[in-house]
Amino acid sequence: MANSIEKRKPSLQERMNDAMGNAVDKTQSSQAWNSIFRPGSIFRKGYTDSPRNRSYVVMNSVLYHLHPVKVKRHAVKVSYTLCLGGLSFFLFIFLTVTGIFLMFFYRPTAAAAWDDIATLQTSVAFGLLVRNMHRWTAHLMVLSVFLHMARVFYHGAYKAPREFNWVIGVMLLQLTLLLSFTGYLLPWDQLSLWAVTVGTNMMGFTPVFGEQVRFVLLGGTQIGAETLLRWYVLHVLLLPFVIVIFMAIHFWRVRKDGGISGPL
Amino acid sequence: MTEIPEHLLKRSQAARGDAGGGGEAAPAGSGGDDDGETIPRSLLEASQQPGGAGGAVAPVPAGAGGGVATLAPPTAAGPDGHTQRLLTVVKSGSIQDVKAKPMDKVHVWPHLLAAEFTAALFITAFATIFSIFVNAPLLELADFNQTPNPSKAPWYFLGLQELLTMFHPMLAGVTIPGVALGLLAIAPYVDRNPSNKPEDRKFMISIMTIHLMFWAVLTMIGSFFRGPGFNFTYPWDTGLDGIFHL
Numbered sequence: 001m002a003n004s005i006e007k008r009k010p011s012l013q014e015r016m017n018d019a020m021g022n023a024v025d026k027t028q029s030s031q032a033w034n035s036i037f038r039p040g041s042i043f044r045k046g047y048t049d050s051p052r053n054r055s056y057v058v059m060n061s062v063l064y065h066l067h068p069v070k071v072k073r074h075a076v077k078v079s080y081t082l083c084l085g086g087l088s089f090f091l092f093i094f095l096t097v098t099g100i101f102l103m104f105f106y107r108p109t110a111a112a113a114w115d116d117i118a119t120l121q122t123s124v125a126f127g128l129l130v131r132n133m134h135r136w137t138a139h140l141m142v143l144s145v146f147l148h149m150a151r152v153f154y155h156g157a158y159k160a161p162r163e164f165n166w167v168i169g170v171m172l173l174q175l176t177l178l179l180s181f182t183g184y185l186l187p188w189d190q191l192s193l194w195a196v197t198v199g200t201n202m203m204g205f206t207p208v209f210g211e212q213v214r215f216v217l218l219g220g221t222q223i224g225a226e227t228l229l230r231w232y233v234l235h236v237l238l239l240p241f242v243i244v245i246f247m248a249i250h251f252w253r254v255r256k257d258g259g260i261s262g263p264l
Numbered sequence: 265m266t267e268i269p270e271h272l273l274k275r276s277q278a279a280r281g282d283a284g285g286g287g288e289a290a291p292a293g294s295g296g297d298d299d300g301e302t303i304p305r306s307l308l309e310a311s312q313q314p315g316g317a318g319g320a321v322a323p324v325p326a327g328a329g330g331g332v333a334t335l336a337p338p339t340a341a342g343p344d345g346h347t348q349r350l351l352t353v354v355k356s357g358s359i360q361d362v363k364a365k366p367m368d369k370v371h372v373w374p375h376l377l378a379a380e381f382t383a384a385l386f387i388t389a390f391a392t393i394f395s396i397f398v399n400a401p402l403l404e405l406a407d408f409n410q411t412p413n414p415s416k417a418p419w420y421f422l423g424l425q426e427l428l429t430m431f432h433p434m435l436a437g438v439t440i441p442g443v444a445l446g447l448l449a450i451a452p453y454v455d456r457n458p459s460n461k462p463e464d465r466k467f468m469i470s471i472m473t474i475h476l477m478f479w480a481v482l483t484m485i486g487s488f489f490r491g492p493g494f495n496f497t498y499p500w501d502t503g504l505d506g507i508f509h510l
Contacts, residue, residue, distance in 0.1 A: 050269045057373040067376060070369040076376045083383040090384045094391070114405045121402065132395035139510065140391065142420055153451070153472050156460030163452035170449040177420055184418050191509060193406035194415040198425060202437030210438070222408075264461060 066251055074263040080155075081260065084148035088176075089247065091141040098134040099236065106186070108232035110225035113188035138180050145176045157261035165253040168246055175243040182235035188228060196231075197223055307350050401509045413492045419510050422486030423479045429494060444475070 010018070027033055028045040037043045040056020047053060055069045074080060105120045105127065107113065120127040149169060152158060158166035185196045200223065204214045219226030254260065370376075417425045427436035447454075455468055462469060491497030 046270075048270065051371070052269055054371040054373050058371075058377075064373065064377060067372040070371055071376055073368040073370050076370060076379060078379055078383075083380065086380050087383055087387055090380075090387065094388070110406075114402075117402055121399075128399065129392075129395055132398065132400045133391050135400035136394055136398070137387075137391050139419075140387070150472075150476060154462070154469065156465060156468075158452040159455070159458060159460060160452070166452050167449050170445065174445065180420070181418060187402055188406045189401075190403040190406060190410070190412055191401055193408070194412055195417050198415050198417040199421050202424060202428070202433060205433040206438050207434070261460060 068255060068259065071259055072262075075260045080262060082147070082151060084144050084151055088141060088144045088148055089251075091137050091144060092243070092247070094137050095134060095141060096240070098130050098137070101130050102134055103236060108186065108229050110188060110228055113186065113228060117187050117189075138183060142176055142180050145173050149173055155261055155264065159261075161257045162253070162261065165250060165257060168250045168253065172243065172246050172250060175239060175246060179235065179239045179243065182231045182239060185223075185228060185231045186235065193223065196227075307348065398508055403509075414490055414494045416486070416490070419483060419487055423482035425494075426482040426486040426490075 025045070028043075034044070038056070038060035040053050040058075040060045041047070058064045058067055058069045102120070105124055106116045117131070120131060122128075152166070152169065158169075181196070181199060184199075185192045200214060200218060203217070204210050206213060215221065217227075217230065218224070219230050416422060424437060424441055427440060430436065431440070451468075457465060457468070459465060488499040489496055491502045
């Protein structure tokens with residue numbers, strides 16, 4: 001009886017499973033694999049849900065490493081933060097990704113800009129969808145940054161030792177508004193042109209250097225083709241560059257100041 | 265929750281196996297058997313005999329709670345011929361003064377990351393579905409000779425544009441927003457109240473709420489109640505056709 005079982009030839013299915021298992025085993029124990037996936041990665045051989053691995057997951061991932069290994073229990077309650085800060089950051093990433101896609105199809109000249117957007121919407125696969133996403137998430141980011149500020153204020157989270165991080169946050173709010181506003185001009189349609197005209201007319205009234213600032217930003221006394229190029233560079237390069245620096249300081253200070261505030 | 269890592273389990277099992285094997289030898293208590301003890305038995309015995317060997321210092325019985333127990337130097341060499349000498353036994357409380365209270369903490373993975381991931385998924389789903397059904401506006405090509413009526417700034421600047429109807433541009437467009445942002449930025453240095461409890465901060469919370477409502481109301485008036493010529497109108501008169509023109 002036992003003999004017959006031993007002698008039975010493994011079916012093709014079983015042999016394939018065996019071969020697969022061996023291949024996976026071999027790959028997972030190879031030096032190359034282990035050099036890519038650091039301890040704590042779920043792709044590592046013998047990954048288990050242990051306190052040690054939970055710590056490794058955060059310590060050994062460049063993205064998760066924004067967080068400490070452990071946080072106060074109340075900090076993970078969604079009803080406390082409403083995820084607003086994290087969502088603002090996520091929306092920024094989302095806008096970067098969709099924005100890079102849009103850059104492939106857009107030329108910042110008065111002659112080409114509007115046509116490029118129209119072509120993007122009609123002849124590029126997912127062009128319309130991605131443009132819509134970029135537009136609506138931009139508004140969403142303004143909203144979430146604003147709500148994040150309100151949340152932080154109502155929790156009194158700007159108080160010592162977090163005063164300076166609040167100041168950084170106010171700058172991030174202004175940078176977010178500027179990013180959204182510079183993007184507003186880029187489609188070069190009637191909506192952009194006149195919204196930006198109204199917006200920039202106010203700048204001219206800044207005392208002492210108002211006219212100069214307006215001239216530099218518009219590349220002239222009136223909005224024109226030069227404005228489009230300037231605002232494009234501001235929108236896709238300069239302001240994102242600056243906001244990333246401020247975000248880095250902001251996130252770093254959150255940890256240095258002892259994690260998020262509270263509980264109330 | 266508190267799982268013991270596999271390698272520790274194996275180690276403890278191995279240790280238990282060892283102890284089982286030599287089980288009879290251990291409790292026999294011969295002076296030379298020091299396995300598994302923090303303080304070698306020979307030293308303990310030496311410390312309990314006042315007249316033993318060195319005998320210079322009066323020994324304190326182990327576990328007397330005196331904080332410091334001074335032992336005489338042992339006569340006999342320990343295992344492997346090493347001379348071992350227990351200098352002091354110091355209770356942790358007398359050298360470590362822990363001021364920070366232990367805090368209830370949880371692992372970021374999975375407790376925080378799972379929530380963040382879910383929130384990101386929801387916002388992505390919302391953005392995608394909304395973008396499928398609502399198109400971003402693309403009006404006619406920009407035309408310098410054709411001013412739309414009304415011309416409106418982006419919605420987050422409509423509060424400012426609304427102020428422009430009431431005050432001189434210098435005041436409405438520069439001074440008021442400048443002061444508002446400035447006060448916002450220095451709020452933590454102005455507000456000297458250290459408490460973060462809502463019941464202790466009624467004044468600041470009121471001020472902030474009034475401030476936020478001020479801008480919210482102005483923005484909504486600018487968005488929905490301004491028609492041609494930026495004159496006051498009702499949204500049900502003009503219709504909400506342009507509601508997504510932002």
